[in-house]
Amino acid sequence: MVSYILRRVLLTIPLMAIVALFVFSLLYIAPGDPAAVIAGDQASPADVERIRQSLGLDRPFLVQFGTWFWRILHFDLGTSIFTNLPVASLIAQRIEPTLSLMTLTLVLSLLAAVPLGVLAAWKAGGWVDRAIMAFAVSAFSLPVFVVGYILAYVFALEFEWLPVQGYSPLANGFWPWLQNLILPSVALGCVYIALIARITRASMLEVLQQDYIRTARAKGLGLRSVLFVHALKNAAVPIVTVIGIGVALLIGGAVVTESVFAIPGLGRLTVDAILRRDYPVIQGIVLMFSFLYTLVNLMVDVTYTLIDPRIRY
Protein backbone atom coordinates (compact mmCIF):
# COMPACT_ATOMS: atom_id res chain seq x y z
CA MET A 1 0.00 0.00 0.00
CA VAL A 2 2.86 2.35 0.85
CA SER A 3 4.46 1.77 -2.53
CA TYR A 4 1.11 2.40 -4.26
CA ILE A 5 0.64 5.69 -2.45
CA LEU A 6 4.24 6.66 -3.16
CA ARG A 7 3.78 5.91 -6.86
CA ARG A 8 0.61 8.01 -6.97
CA VAL A 9 2.38 10.91 -5.28
CA LEU A 10 5.28 10.68 -7.71
CA LEU A 11 2.86 10.63 -10.67
CA THR A 12 1.36 13.89 -9.44
CA ILE A 13 4.65 15.75 -9.85
CA PRO A 14 4.87 15.60 -13.69
CA LEU A 15 1.14 16.40 -13.78
CA MET A 16 1.66 19.59 -11.81
CA ALA A 17 4.66 20.45 -14.01
CA ILE A 18 2.41 20.20 -17.10
CA VAL A 19 -0.19 22.39 -15.41
CA ALA A 20 2.51 24.91 -14.50
CA LEU A 21 3.90 24.93 -18.05
CA PHE A 22 0.41 25.43 -19.43
CA VAL A 23 -0.49 28.23 -17.02
CA PHE A 24 2.84 29.91 -17.66
CA SER A 25 2.54 29.80 -21.44
CA LEU A 26 -1.03 31.11 -21.19
CA LEU A 27 0.21 34.29 -19.63
CA TYR A 28 3.40 34.37 -21.68
CA ILE A 29 1.28 34.88 -24.77
CA ALA A 30 -1.05 37.25 -22.93
CA PRO A 31 -1.67 40.46 -24.86
CA GLY A 32 -0.47 43.67 -23.33
CA ASP A 33 2.98 44.34 -21.97
CA PRO A 34 3.24 44.06 -18.17
CA ALA A 35 6.29 46.32 -18.28
CA ALA A 36 4.31 49.04 -20.04
CA VAL A 37 1.44 48.63 -17.56
CA ILE A 38 3.75 49.00 -14.57
CA ALA A 39 5.62 51.94 -16.11
CA GLY A 40 2.36 53.84 -16.63
CA ASP A 41 1.27 56.23 -19.35
CA GLN A 42 3.99 58.81 -18.85
CA ALA A 43 6.94 56.44 -19.20
CA SER A 44 9.50 56.77 -21.98
CA PRO A 45 10.38 53.71 -24.10
CA ALA A 46 13.71 53.54 -22.25
CA ASP A 47 11.92 53.31 -18.89
CA VAL A 48 9.71 50.52 -20.20
CA GLU A 49 12.78 48.70 -21.50
CA ARG A 50 14.49 49.05 -18.13
CA ILE A 51 11.47 47.64 -16.29
CA ARG A 52 11.23 44.84 -18.81
CA GLN A 53 14.84 43.90 -18.14
CA SER A 54 14.41 44.10 -14.39
CA LEU A 55 11.41 41.74 -14.65
CA GLY A 56 13.42 39.40 -16.88
CA LEU A 57 10.81 39.66 -19.62
CA ASP A 58 13.46 40.00 -22.33
CA ARG A 59 14.87 36.52 -21.76
CA PRO A 60 13.95 33.35 -23.73
CA PHE A 61 10.72 31.46 -22.95
CA LEU A 62 12.30 28.43 -21.30
CA VAL A 63 14.63 30.53 -19.16
CA GLN A 64 11.67 32.61 -18.01
CA PHE A 65 9.68 29.45 -17.31
CA GLY A 66 12.62 27.98 -15.37
CA THR A 67 13.04 31.00 -13.10
CA TRP A 68 9.28 31.33 -12.68
CA PHE A 69 8.90 27.64 -11.81
CA TRP A 70 11.79 27.83 -9.35
CA ARG A 71 10.06 30.70 -7.58
CA ILE A 72 6.75 28.81 -7.56
CA LEU A 73 8.47 25.95 -5.78
CA HIS A 74 9.38 28.45 -3.07
CA PHE A 75 5.77 29.61 -2.81
CA ASP A 76 6.60 32.88 -4.56
CA LEU A 77 3.72 33.43 -6.96
CA GLY A 78 4.90 36.82 -8.15
CA THR A 79 3.49 40.28 -7.50
CA SER A 80 0.10 41.67 -8.41
CA ILE A 81 0.37 44.27 -11.17
CA PHE A 82 -2.23 46.48 -9.53
CA THR A 83 -1.85 46.27 -5.78
CA ASN A 84 1.91 45.55 -5.86
CA LEU A 85 1.32 42.97 -3.13
CA PRO A 86 2.70 39.45 -3.36
CA VAL A 87 0.12 37.14 -4.98
CA ALA A 88 0.77 34.49 -2.33
CA SER A 89 -0.29 36.85 0.47
CA LEU A 90 -3.32 38.06 -1.53
CA ILE A 91 -4.40 34.43 -1.83
CA ALA A 92 -3.64 33.72 1.83
CA GLN A 93 -5.83 36.66 2.88
CA ARG A 94 -8.78 35.41 0.85
CA ILE A 95 -8.50 31.67 1.26
CA GLU A 96 -10.45 31.20 4.50
CA PRO A 97 -13.95 32.06 3.20
CA THR A 98 -13.44 29.94 0.08
CA LEU A 99 -12.15 26.92 1.93
CA SER A 100 -14.95 27.29 4.51
CA LEU A 101 -17.55 27.45 1.75
CA MET A 102 -16.13 24.45 -0.09
CA THR A 103 -15.71 22.31 3.02
CA LEU A 104 -19.21 23.01 4.30
CA THR A 105 -20.63 22.33 0.83
CA LEU A 106 -18.74 19.07 0.62
CA VAL A 107 -19.98 17.89 4.02
CA LEU A 108 -23.61 18.94 3.45
CA SER A 109 -23.64 17.44 -0.05
CA LEU A 110 -22.28 14.09 1.06
CA LEU A 111 -24.74 13.91 3.95
CA ALA A 112 -27.62 14.57 1.54
CA ALA A 113 -26.49 12.88 -1.67
CA VAL A 114 -25.36 9.43 -0.54
CA PRO A 115 -28.53 8.59 1.43
CA LEU A 116 -30.63 9.96 -1.45
CA GLY A 117 -28.78 7.79 -3.95
CA VAL A 118 -29.07 4.70 -1.75
CA LEU A 119 -32.76 5.34 -1.23
CA ALA A 120 -33.34 5.78 -4.97
CA ALA A 121 -31.52 2.54 -5.75
CA TRP A 122 -33.40 0.64 -3.07
CA LYS A 123 -36.76 1.92 -4.30
CA ALA A 124 -35.68 1.73 -7.95
CA GLY A 125 -38.59 2.30 -10.30
CA GLY A 126 -40.91 3.56 -7.59
CA TRP A 127 -42.12 7.08 -7.11
CA VAL A 128 -39.42 7.86 -4.52
CA ASP A 129 -36.79 6.94 -7.08
CA ARG A 130 -38.51 8.99 -9.77
CA ALA A 131 -38.79 11.99 -7.47
CA ILE A 132 -35.13 11.83 -6.49
CA MET A 133 -34.00 11.44 -10.10
CA ALA A 134 -36.28 14.28 -11.23
CA PHE A 135 -34.69 16.43 -8.54
CA ALA A 136 -31.24 15.35 -9.73
CA VAL A 137 -31.93 16.30 -13.36
CA SER A 138 -33.39 19.67 -12.36
CA ALA A 139 -30.59 20.45 -9.92
CA PHE A 140 -28.13 19.55 -12.63
CA SER A 141 -29.77 22.03 -14.98
CA LEU A 142 -29.98 24.95 -12.58
CA PRO A 143 -26.91 27.17 -12.76
CA VAL A 144 -25.46 27.87 -9.33
CA PHE A 145 -26.31 31.57 -9.33
CA VAL A 146 -29.93 30.84 -10.18
CA VAL A 147 -30.21 28.52 -7.17
CA GLY A 148 -28.35 31.12 -5.12
CA TYR A 149 -30.77 33.91 -5.99
CA ILE A 150 -33.84 31.73 -5.40
CA LEU A 151 -32.58 30.59 -1.99
CA ALA A 152 -31.54 34.09 -0.97
CA TYR A 153 -34.89 35.47 -2.09
CA VAL A 154 -36.94 32.90 -0.20
CA PHE A 155 -34.94 32.38 2.99
CA ALA A 156 -33.27 35.76 3.40
CA LEU A 157 -35.61 38.33 1.85
CA GLU A 158 -39.05 36.75 2.35
CA PHE A 159 -38.65 34.80 5.60
CA GLU A 160 -35.62 36.73 6.90
CA TRP A 161 -34.26 33.62 8.54
CA LEU A 162 -30.73 33.99 7.32
CA PRO A 163 -28.46 36.84 6.26
CA VAL A 164 -28.75 37.81 2.58
CA GLN A 165 -25.07 38.34 1.95
CA GLY A 166 -21.70 38.55 3.58
CA TYR A 167 -19.31 36.41 5.53
CA SER A 168 -18.29 36.12 9.16
CA PRO A 169 -14.88 34.56 9.86
CA LEU A 170 -14.76 31.38 11.89
CA ALA A 171 -12.73 33.29 14.50
CA ASN A 172 -15.85 35.36 15.29
CA GLY A 173 -17.77 32.30 16.36
CA PHE A 174 -19.13 29.16 14.77
CA TRP A 175 -22.82 30.17 14.69
CA PRO A 176 -22.50 33.41 12.68
CA TRP A 177 -20.07 31.60 10.37
CA LEU A 178 -22.58 28.83 9.75
CA GLN A 179 -25.51 31.25 9.37
CA ASN A 180 -23.70 33.17 6.66
CA LEU A 181 -22.50 30.11 4.82
CA ILE A 182 -25.57 27.90 4.87
CA LEU A 183 -27.34 29.42 1.85
CA PRO A 184 -24.20 29.67 -0.31
CA SER A 185 -23.33 26.07 0.57
CA VAL A 186 -26.75 24.73 -0.35
CA ALA A 187 -26.72 26.73 -3.60
CA LEU A 188 -23.25 25.51 -4.50
CA GLY A 189 -24.04 21.97 -3.37
CA CYS A 190 -27.10 21.45 -5.56
CA VAL A 191 -25.22 20.35 -8.68
CA TYR A 192 -22.83 18.34 -6.56
CA ILE A 193 -25.67 16.55 -4.74
CA ALA A 194 -27.30 15.72 -8.07
CA LEU A 195 -24.06 14.34 -9.45
CA ILE A 196 -23.25 12.19 -6.43
CA ALA A 197 -26.84 10.98 -5.95
CA ARG A 198 -26.97 9.82 -9.56
CA ILE A 199 -23.71 7.93 -9.43
CA THR A 200 -24.58 6.45 -6.01
CA ARG A 201 -27.85 5.16 -7.40
CA ALA A 202 -26.22 3.70 -10.51
CA SER A 203 -23.44 2.06 -8.57
CA MET A 204 -25.81 0.70 -5.89
CA LEU A 205 -28.18 -0.73 -8.51
CA GLU A 206 -25.36 -2.80 -9.91
CA VAL A 207 -24.25 -4.05 -6.48
CA LEU A 208 -27.79 -4.83 -5.28
CA GLN A 209 -28.11 -7.41 -8.06
CA GLN A 210 -25.12 -9.38 -6.76
CA ASP A 211 -25.52 -12.80 -5.19
CA TYR A 212 -23.91 -11.80 -1.91
CA ILE A 213 -26.62 -9.24 -1.32
CA ARG A 214 -29.28 -11.94 -1.64
CA THR A 215 -27.19 -14.15 0.66
CA ALA A 216 -26.92 -11.39 3.23
CA ARG A 217 -30.69 -10.87 3.15
CA ALA A 218 -31.32 -14.62 3.20
CA LYS A 219 -29.25 -15.15 6.33
CA GLY A 220 -31.44 -12.58 8.04
CA LEU A 221 -29.36 -9.41 8.04
CA GLY A 222 -31.35 -6.24 8.50
CA LEU A 223 -32.12 -4.04 5.52
CA ARG A 224 -30.10 -1.12 6.85
CA SER A 225 -27.09 -3.28 7.41
CA VAL A 226 -27.32 -4.75 3.94
CA LEU A 227 -27.81 -1.39 2.23
CA PHE A 228 -25.28 0.70 4.08
CA VAL A 229 -22.63 -1.87 4.97
CA HIS A 230 -22.62 -4.63 2.42
CA ALA A 231 -23.86 -2.75 -0.62
CA LEU A 232 -22.58 0.77 -0.09
CA LYS A 233 -19.07 -0.39 0.69
CA ASN A 234 -18.92 -2.34 -2.53
CA ALA A 235 -20.47 0.50 -4.50
CA ALA A 236 -18.11 3.07 -3.04
CA VAL A 237 -15.30 3.23 -5.62
CA PRO A 238 -17.24 5.04 -8.38
CA ILE A 239 -18.89 7.27 -5.78
CA VAL A 240 -15.57 8.35 -4.32
CA THR A 241 -14.21 8.92 -7.83
CA VAL A 242 -17.08 11.26 -8.68
CA ILE A 243 -16.70 13.08 -5.38
CA GLY A 244 -13.11 13.80 -6.42
CA ILE A 245 -13.96 14.82 -9.98
CA GLY A 246 -16.87 16.93 -8.78
CA VAL A 247 -14.54 19.13 -6.74
CA ALA A 248 -13.82 20.87 -10.08
CA LEU A 249 -17.51 21.86 -10.13
CA LEU A 250 -17.21 23.17 -6.58
CA ILE A 251 -14.17 25.28 -7.46
CA GLY A 252 -15.81 26.78 -10.54
CA GLY A 253 -19.09 27.26 -8.69
CA ALA A 254 -17.40 28.88 -5.69
CA VAL A 255 -16.24 31.75 -7.90
CA VAL A 256 -19.85 32.51 -8.85
CA THR A 257 -21.40 31.77 -5.47
CA GLU A 258 -19.06 34.24 -3.83
CA SER A 259 -20.18 36.90 -6.29
CA VAL A 260 -23.85 36.24 -5.56
CA PHE A 261 -23.47 36.22 -1.78
CA ALA A 262 -20.74 38.89 -1.56
CA ILE A 263 -18.29 36.58 0.16
CA PRO A 264 -14.79 38.08 0.18
CA GLY A 265 -12.96 34.96 -0.93
CA LEU A 266 -10.82 33.75 -3.81
CA GLY A 267 -13.75 33.93 -6.20
CA ARG A 268 -14.02 37.66 -5.68
CA LEU A 269 -10.27 37.96 -6.07
CA THR A 270 -10.57 36.09 -9.38
CA VAL A 271 -13.34 38.34 -10.66
CA ASP A 272 -11.44 41.48 -9.67
CA ALA A 273 -8.26 40.15 -11.28
CA ILE A 274 -10.09 39.41 -14.54
CA LEU A 275 -11.65 42.85 -14.71
CA ARG A 276 -8.23 44.47 -14.15
CA ARG A 277 -6.36 41.91 -16.29
CA ASP A 278 -4.07 41.28 -13.33
CA TYR A 279 -2.32 38.28 -14.89
CA PRO A 280 0.00 37.24 -12.03
CA VAL A 281 -3.03 36.99 -9.73
CA ILE A 282 -5.03 34.94 -12.26
CA GLN A 283 -1.98 32.73 -12.75
CA GLY A 284 -1.59 32.22 -9.00
CA ILE A 285 -5.26 31.40 -8.46
CA VAL A 286 -5.43 28.92 -11.35
CA LEU A 287 -2.27 27.21 -10.11
CA MET A 288 -3.50 27.11 -6.53
CA PHE A 289 -6.91 25.63 -7.43
CA SER A 290 -5.35 23.13 -9.84
CA PHE A 291 -3.01 22.04 -7.08
CA LEU A 292 -5.93 21.69 -4.67
CA TYR A 293 -7.90 19.71 -7.25
CA THR A 294 -4.97 17.39 -7.95
CA LEU A 295 -4.43 16.93 -4.22
CA VAL A 296 -8.09 15.98 -3.69
CA ASN A 297 -7.92 13.41 -6.47
CA LEU A 298 -4.68 12.05 -5.04
CA MET A 299 -6.51 11.58 -1.75
CA VAL A 300 -9.32 9.84 -3.65
CA ASP A 301 -6.80 7.41 -5.16
CA VAL A 302 -5.43 6.68 -1.71
CA THR A 303 -8.95 6.15 -0.38
CA TYR A 304 -9.45 3.38 -2.96
CA THR A 305 -6.96 1.21 -1.10
CA LEU A 306 -8.94 1.67 2.09
CA ILE A 307 -12.30 0.87 0.50
CA ASP A 308 -11.17 -1.97 -1.71
CA PRO A 309 -8.17 -3.96 -0.48
CA ARG A 310 -7.91 -5.58 -3.91
CA ILE A 311 -6.57 -2.36 -5.39
CA ARG A 312 -2.80 -2.71 -5.28
CA TYR A 313 -1.03 -1.48 -8.34
Add this chain to the structure above:
Amino acid sequence: MTVSATSSAPVPPGLVVAQRLPDLLLPVKVRRGVFGFLRNNPTIAIGGLLLLGLVFIGIFAPYLGTVDPTALAPAKRTRPPSADFWFGTDALGRDIYSRVLYGTRVSLTVGISVAVLATLGGLAIGLVSGFVRWTDTIIMRFMDGLMSIPPILLAVALMALTRGSVGNVIMAITVAEVPRVSRLVRGVVLSLREQAYVDAAVAAGTRTPMIILRHILPNTLAPMLVQATYVCASAMIVESILSFIGAGTPPTIPSWGNIMAEGRALWQVKPFIVFFPAAFLSVTVLAVNLLGDGLRDALDPRMAKGL
Protein backbone atom coordinates in the same frame (compact mmCIF):
# COMPACT_ATOMS: atom_id res chain seq x y z
CA MET B 1 -45.14 -37.40 -17.24
CA THR B 2 -47.04 -34.22 -17.80
CA VAL B 3 -48.81 -32.74 -20.72
CA SER B 4 -49.53 -29.14 -21.42
CA ALA B 5 -52.83 -27.87 -20.19
CA THR B 6 -53.34 -26.09 -23.47
CA SER B 7 -54.12 -29.34 -25.31
CA SER B 8 -57.85 -29.62 -25.50
CA ALA B 9 -57.85 -33.41 -25.58
CA PRO B 10 -59.20 -35.12 -22.47
CA VAL B 11 -56.45 -36.08 -20.08
CA PRO B 12 -55.85 -39.81 -20.04
CA PRO B 13 -56.01 -41.41 -16.59
CA GLY B 14 -52.72 -41.57 -14.69
CA LEU B 15 -51.33 -38.35 -16.09
CA VAL B 16 -51.02 -35.08 -14.21
CA VAL B 17 -51.97 -31.80 -15.82
CA ALA B 18 -49.18 -29.20 -15.59
CA GLN B 19 -50.15 -25.95 -13.99
CA ARG B 20 -50.46 -23.10 -16.41
CA LEU B 21 -47.60 -20.70 -15.66
CA PRO B 22 -47.85 -16.94 -16.04
CA ASP B 23 -45.75 -15.33 -18.75
CA LEU B 24 -42.34 -14.48 -17.38
CA LEU B 25 -41.72 -11.79 -19.95
CA LEU B 26 -44.58 -9.39 -20.40
CA PRO B 27 -45.38 -8.76 -24.03
CA VAL B 28 -43.68 -5.62 -25.29
CA LYS B 29 -45.76 -3.40 -27.43
CA VAL B 30 -43.70 -2.55 -30.48
CA ARG B 31 -44.14 1.02 -31.59
CA ARG B 32 -42.74 1.97 -34.96
CA GLY B 33 -41.87 5.14 -36.78
CA VAL B 34 -40.74 8.49 -35.44
CA PHE B 35 -43.82 8.93 -33.26
CA GLY B 36 -43.48 5.42 -31.87
CA PHE B 37 -39.88 6.19 -30.97
CA LEU B 38 -40.91 9.43 -29.24
CA ARG B 39 -43.69 7.67 -27.32
CA ASN B 40 -41.20 5.10 -26.12
CA ASN B 41 -38.78 7.83 -25.09
CA PRO B 42 -40.84 10.64 -23.58
CA THR B 43 -37.76 12.48 -22.26
CA ILE B 44 -36.44 12.86 -25.81
CA ALA B 45 -39.85 14.14 -26.89
CA ILE B 46 -40.10 16.67 -24.06
CA GLY B 47 -36.48 17.83 -24.28
CA GLY B 48 -36.59 17.97 -28.06
CA LEU B 49 -39.84 19.92 -28.15
CA LEU B 50 -38.59 22.47 -25.60
CA LEU B 51 -35.37 22.86 -27.51
CA LEU B 52 -37.18 23.26 -30.84
CA GLY B 53 -39.30 25.96 -29.24
CA LEU B 54 -36.19 27.76 -28.03
CA VAL B 55 -34.53 27.47 -31.45
CA PHE B 56 -37.70 28.94 -32.93
CA ILE B 57 -37.55 31.81 -30.41
CA GLY B 58 -33.89 32.39 -31.22
CA ILE B 59 -34.41 32.48 -34.98
CA PHE B 60 -37.59 34.53 -34.97
CA ALA B 61 -36.64 36.82 -32.08
CA PRO B 62 -37.09 39.99 -34.20
CA TYR B 63 -40.71 39.05 -35.09
CA LEU B 64 -41.98 38.05 -31.65
CA GLY B 65 -43.10 41.47 -30.48
CA THR B 66 -39.60 42.55 -29.55
CA VAL B 67 -38.02 45.97 -29.84
CA ASP B 68 -34.34 46.80 -30.28
CA PRO B 69 -32.78 44.98 -27.28
CA THR B 70 -30.07 47.62 -26.95
CA ALA B 71 -32.34 50.68 -27.22
CA LEU B 72 -31.91 52.85 -24.12
CA ALA B 73 -34.87 54.58 -22.51
CA PRO B 74 -33.64 56.45 -19.42
CA ALA B 75 -37.15 57.63 -18.61
CA LYS B 76 -38.45 54.06 -18.27
CA ARG B 77 -35.88 52.50 -15.98
CA THR B 78 -36.53 49.36 -13.88
CA ARG B 79 -40.23 49.17 -14.73
CA PRO B 80 -41.84 46.02 -13.33
CA PRO B 81 -43.43 43.57 -15.80
CA SER B 82 -46.55 45.05 -17.42
CA ALA B 83 -48.59 44.91 -20.62
CA ASP B 84 -46.10 47.25 -22.32
CA PHE B 85 -42.96 45.64 -20.95
CA TRP B 86 -43.76 41.95 -20.51
CA PHE B 87 -40.64 41.20 -18.49
CA GLY B 88 -40.10 44.80 -17.29
CA THR B 89 -37.14 47.04 -18.09
CA ASP B 90 -33.58 47.07 -16.75
CA ALA B 91 -31.49 49.79 -15.08
CA LEU B 92 -30.94 51.50 -18.44
CA GLY B 93 -34.57 51.25 -19.51
CA ARG B 94 -33.96 48.45 -22.01
CA ASP B 95 -36.81 46.02 -22.61
CA ILE B 96 -35.94 42.77 -20.80
CA TYR B 97 -38.37 40.68 -22.88
CA SER B 98 -36.50 41.64 -26.06
CA ARG B 99 -33.12 41.16 -24.41
CA VAL B 100 -34.02 37.72 -23.08
CA LEU B 101 -35.37 36.60 -26.48
CA TYR B 102 -32.26 37.81 -28.28
CA GLY B 103 -30.17 36.22 -25.54
CA THR B 104 -31.51 32.83 -26.68
CA ARG B 105 -29.36 33.24 -29.79
CA VAL B 106 -26.15 33.67 -27.79
CA SER B 107 -26.77 30.68 -25.52
CA LEU B 108 -27.83 28.35 -28.33
CA THR B 109 -24.96 29.47 -30.58
CA VAL B 110 -22.40 28.95 -27.84
CA GLY B 111 -23.91 25.64 -26.67
CA ILE B 112 -24.21 24.09 -30.11
CA SER B 113 -20.88 25.43 -31.43
CA VAL B 114 -18.98 24.17 -28.39
CA ALA B 115 -20.73 20.80 -28.59
CA VAL B 116 -19.78 20.40 -32.26
CA LEU B 117 -16.22 21.72 -31.96
CA ALA B 118 -15.39 19.88 -28.73
CA THR B 119 -16.81 16.64 -30.12
CA LEU B 120 -14.84 16.92 -33.37
CA GLY B 121 -11.68 17.93 -31.52
CA GLY B 122 -12.08 15.22 -28.91
CA LEU B 123 -12.86 12.66 -31.62
CA ALA B 124 -9.69 13.53 -33.57
CA ILE B 125 -7.45 13.50 -30.48
CA GLY B 126 -9.07 10.38 -29.03
CA LEU B 127 -8.76 8.46 -32.31
CA VAL B 128 -5.08 9.35 -32.69
CA SER B 129 -4.38 8.53 -29.07
CA GLY B 130 -6.26 5.23 -29.24
CA PHE B 131 -4.77 4.10 -32.54
CA VAL B 132 -1.26 5.48 -32.70
CA ARG B 133 0.10 3.86 -29.59
CA TRP B 134 3.32 5.85 -29.20
CA THR B 135 1.40 9.14 -29.03
CA ASP B 136 -0.95 7.85 -26.36
CA THR B 137 1.23 8.52 -23.31
CA ILE B 138 2.20 12.01 -24.48
CA ILE B 139 -1.31 13.08 -25.44
CA MET B 140 -2.96 11.64 -22.36
CA ARG B 141 -0.40 13.15 -19.96
CA PHE B 142 -1.04 16.52 -21.61
CA MET B 143 -4.82 15.99 -21.34
CA ASP B 144 -4.43 14.96 -17.68
CA GLY B 145 -2.61 18.23 -17.12
CA LEU B 146 -5.41 20.22 -18.79
CA MET B 147 -8.02 18.28 -16.84
CA SER B 148 -6.30 19.16 -13.56
CA ILE B 149 -7.37 22.75 -14.19
CA PRO B 150 -11.04 23.16 -13.23
CA PRO B 151 -12.83 23.89 -16.56
CA ILE B 152 -14.44 27.17 -15.50
CA LEU B 153 -11.09 28.50 -14.29
CA LEU B 154 -9.42 27.39 -17.52
CA ALA B 155 -12.09 29.20 -19.53
CA VAL B 156 -11.71 32.26 -17.30
CA ALA B 157 -7.93 32.27 -17.76
CA LEU B 158 -8.31 31.94 -21.53
CA MET B 159 -10.89 34.73 -21.62
CA ALA B 160 -8.56 36.97 -19.63
CA LEU B 161 -6.10 36.65 -22.52
CA THR B 162 -8.46 37.73 -25.24
CA ARG B 163 -11.00 40.33 -26.05
CA GLY B 164 -14.54 39.44 -24.99
CA SER B 165 -16.42 38.15 -28.04
CA VAL B 166 -18.80 35.29 -28.72
CA GLY B 167 -16.14 33.57 -30.85
CA ASN B 168 -13.56 33.75 -28.08
CA VAL B 169 -16.06 32.46 -25.52
CA ILE B 170 -16.72 29.46 -27.79
CA MET B 171 -13.00 28.79 -28.22
CA ALA B 172 -12.26 29.10 -24.49
CA ILE B 173 -15.04 26.73 -23.46
CA THR B 174 -14.12 24.29 -26.25
CA VAL B 175 -10.52 24.09 -25.02
CA ALA B 176 -11.82 23.42 -21.51
CA GLU B 177 -14.17 20.63 -22.71
CA VAL B 178 -11.95 18.82 -25.24
CA PRO B 179 -9.83 16.81 -22.74
CA ARG B 180 -12.90 15.06 -21.29
CA VAL B 181 -14.30 14.19 -24.71
CA SER B 182 -10.97 12.88 -25.98
CA ARG B 183 -10.60 10.69 -22.90
CA LEU B 184 -14.03 9.19 -23.56
CA VAL B 185 -13.26 8.56 -27.26
CA ARG B 186 -9.91 7.00 -26.39
CA GLY B 187 -11.62 4.64 -23.94
CA VAL B 188 -14.21 3.61 -26.53
CA VAL B 189 -11.54 3.16 -29.21
CA LEU B 190 -9.37 1.03 -26.94
CA SER B 191 -12.26 -1.31 -26.16
CA LEU B 192 -13.36 -1.46 -29.82
CA ARG B 193 -9.84 -2.38 -30.93
CA GLU B 194 -10.18 -5.63 -29.01
CA GLN B 195 -13.31 -6.64 -30.91
CA ALA B 196 -13.14 -9.70 -33.14
CA TYR B 197 -14.40 -7.82 -36.18
CA VAL B 198 -11.49 -5.40 -35.96
CA ASP B 199 -9.08 -8.34 -35.78
CA ALA B 200 -10.85 -9.81 -38.78
CA ALA B 201 -10.49 -6.55 -40.71
CA VAL B 202 -6.80 -6.39 -39.85
CA ALA B 203 -6.36 -10.01 -40.92
CA ALA B 204 -8.11 -9.26 -44.20
CA GLY B 205 -5.53 -6.57 -44.86
CA THR B 206 -7.73 -3.52 -44.33
CA ARG B 207 -5.68 -0.37 -43.92
CA THR B 208 -5.86 1.54 -40.66
CA PRO B 209 -7.73 4.61 -42.03
CA MET B 210 -10.38 2.30 -43.46
CA ILE B 211 -10.69 0.40 -40.18
CA ILE B 212 -11.18 3.66 -38.34
CA LEU B 213 -13.74 4.89 -40.87
CA ARG B 214 -15.69 1.64 -41.20
CA HIS B 215 -15.43 -0.10 -37.85
CA ILE B 216 -14.40 2.36 -35.18
CA LEU B 217 -16.07 5.65 -36.07
CA PRO B 218 -19.65 4.35 -36.45
CA ASN B 219 -19.41 2.71 -33.03
CA THR B 220 -18.26 5.90 -31.33
CA LEU B 221 -21.26 7.81 -32.69
CA ALA B 222 -23.78 6.86 -29.99
CA PRO B 223 -21.61 7.73 -26.97
CA MET B 224 -20.42 10.87 -28.80
CA LEU B 225 -23.95 12.08 -29.45
CA VAL B 226 -24.86 11.65 -25.79
CA GLN B 227 -21.64 13.32 -24.67
CA ALA B 228 -22.25 16.20 -27.09
CA THR B 229 -25.57 17.03 -25.45
CA TYR B 230 -23.94 17.15 -22.03
CA VAL B 231 -21.13 19.32 -23.40
CA CYS B 232 -23.78 21.61 -24.90
CA ALA B 233 -25.59 21.97 -21.55
CA SER B 234 -22.36 22.56 -19.68
CA ALA B 235 -21.17 25.11 -22.28
CA MET B 236 -24.35 27.16 -21.92
CA ILE B 237 -23.92 27.25 -18.14
CA VAL B 238 -20.24 28.18 -18.43
CA GLU B 239 -21.07 30.93 -20.94
CA SER B 240 -23.58 32.46 -18.57
CA ILE B 241 -21.12 32.19 -15.67
CA LEU B 242 -18.38 33.87 -17.72
CA SER B 243 -20.73 36.68 -18.73
CA PHE B 244 -22.02 36.93 -15.16
CA ILE B 245 -18.55 37.55 -13.73
CA GLY B 246 -17.64 39.88 -16.59
CA ALA B 247 -15.28 37.62 -18.53
CA GLY B 248 -17.57 36.46 -21.30
CA THR B 249 -19.78 37.85 -24.02
CA PRO B 250 -19.21 41.63 -24.32
CA PRO B 251 -21.84 43.67 -22.44
CA THR B 252 -23.08 45.20 -25.72
CA ILE B 253 -24.54 41.83 -26.74
CA PRO B 254 -27.62 40.78 -24.76
CA SER B 255 -26.85 37.35 -23.32
CA TRP B 256 -28.59 35.79 -20.34
CA GLY B 257 -25.41 35.98 -18.26
CA ASN B 258 -25.02 39.68 -19.13
CA ILE B 259 -28.62 40.54 -18.26
CA MET B 260 -28.18 38.84 -14.88
CA ALA B 261 -24.84 40.54 -14.30
CA GLU B 262 -26.50 43.91 -14.92
CA GLY B 263 -29.44 43.04 -12.70
CA ARG B 264 -27.20 41.80 -9.92
CA ALA B 265 -26.82 45.12 -8.12
CA LEU B 266 -30.61 45.60 -8.06
CA TRP B 267 -31.77 42.06 -7.42
CA GLN B 268 -33.00 42.66 -3.87
CA VAL B 269 -35.37 45.41 -4.98
CA LYS B 270 -36.01 44.42 -8.62
CA PRO B 271 -35.73 40.62 -8.68
CA PHE B 272 -37.54 40.33 -12.03
CA ILE B 273 -34.46 41.56 -13.93
CA VAL B 274 -32.55 38.47 -12.81
CA PHE B 275 -35.55 36.14 -12.79
CA PHE B 276 -36.43 36.02 -16.49
CA PRO B 277 -32.99 35.29 -17.95
CA ALA B 278 -32.42 32.80 -15.12
CA ALA B 279 -35.67 30.99 -15.92
CA PHE B 280 -34.87 30.83 -19.65
CA LEU B 281 -31.36 29.58 -18.99
CA SER B 282 -32.58 26.89 -16.60
CA VAL B 283 -35.29 25.67 -18.97
CA THR B 284 -32.86 25.56 -21.89
CA VAL B 285 -30.25 23.60 -19.96
CA LEU B 286 -32.96 21.29 -18.63
CA ALA B 287 -34.22 20.65 -22.17
CA VAL B 288 -30.73 19.74 -23.38
CA ASN B 289 -30.11 17.51 -20.35
CA LEU B 290 -33.45 15.71 -20.85
CA LEU B 291 -32.55 15.16 -24.48
CA GLY B 292 -29.17 13.79 -23.43
CA ASP B 293 -30.63 11.43 -20.81
CA GLY B 294 -33.27 10.24 -23.28
CA LEU B 295 -30.69 9.63 -26.01
CA ARG B 296 -28.48 7.74 -23.59
CA ASP B 297 -31.32 5.45 -22.56
CA ALA B 298 -32.46 4.96 -26.15
CA LEU B 299 -29.03 4.40 -27.70
CA ASP B 300 -27.51 2.26 -24.99
CA PRO B 301 -30.09 0.00 -23.35
CA ARG B 302 -27.44 -1.42 -21.03
CA MET B 303 -26.98 2.00 -19.49
CA ALA B 304 -30.71 2.65 -19.23
CA LYS B 305 -31.03 1.17 -15.76
CA GLY B 306 -27.99 2.97 -14.45
CA LEU B 307 -27.40 6.65 -13.77
